[in-house]
Amino acid sequence: MIRFMLVGASGVVVNLGVMAGLVAADLHYLAAGLVATEVSIAWNWLLYERFVFRDRRDASRWWHRAIKNLAYNNAEFAARVPFLVLAVSGLGVPETVAQLITLVLAFGLRFVFVSRVVYRPVDEALGGPPDTAVAEPPTDPATAVRCTPTSTAP
Incomplete structure (x- = not known):
């Protein structure tokens, strides 16, 4: 979550910088807010892809993630x-x-939306329950399955 927060903080700086510049150029604050939101959505998404959810990118195509992220953030702006x-x-x-x-x-x-929907954990995206993609071998020798070779030779 720390990386998500750092990306979000950088996105806020981008958003507010773009908005302040556009408002200073006499664009109405709602239009400026929309443009600033679009720029920061793109900024954040690129950083999510590269630094935050790099391990979860295999679960879906990049453009699926981009569309979900864009749709959510525009709905959030509205x-x-x-x-x-x-x-x-x-x-x-x-x-x-x-x-x-x-x-x-x-x-x-x-x-919550970005981490659970846009970048759903790979094992959940593939239909398995979380954290059960790879079975760990038993560590207790008493519970390990023992296989003894059988000989078919006379």
Whole structure:
């Protein structure tokens, strides 16, 4: 989870930097928030692939993971919009601060979705129960199955 948090923190920096630049260029904060979200989705996904869930990439095709990640994060942005509008228009919170608050509040759900759906553990993705892909040999000699060679020679 530490690597996920580090990637997420870098994505927040990217998101807020893009949004601040676009708002400074007089783009409406909701449009700026959408563009910033798209840029940070791509940023985070590339880092997830490379550094966070590298061991889980074999469970599905890269474009399946990309589509699920994109769909979830866009739905999450749509869910954050009312809170963003309330904070900015209703409470007078600066745009990038409001964006930061909504991103932080959504972190837990994002982690659960990305780690359990987008990058589902390989053994679960292949239909097996978790952590039973390889059977460990018994360590107790009393419980080990003994095979004795039989001879068919006269």
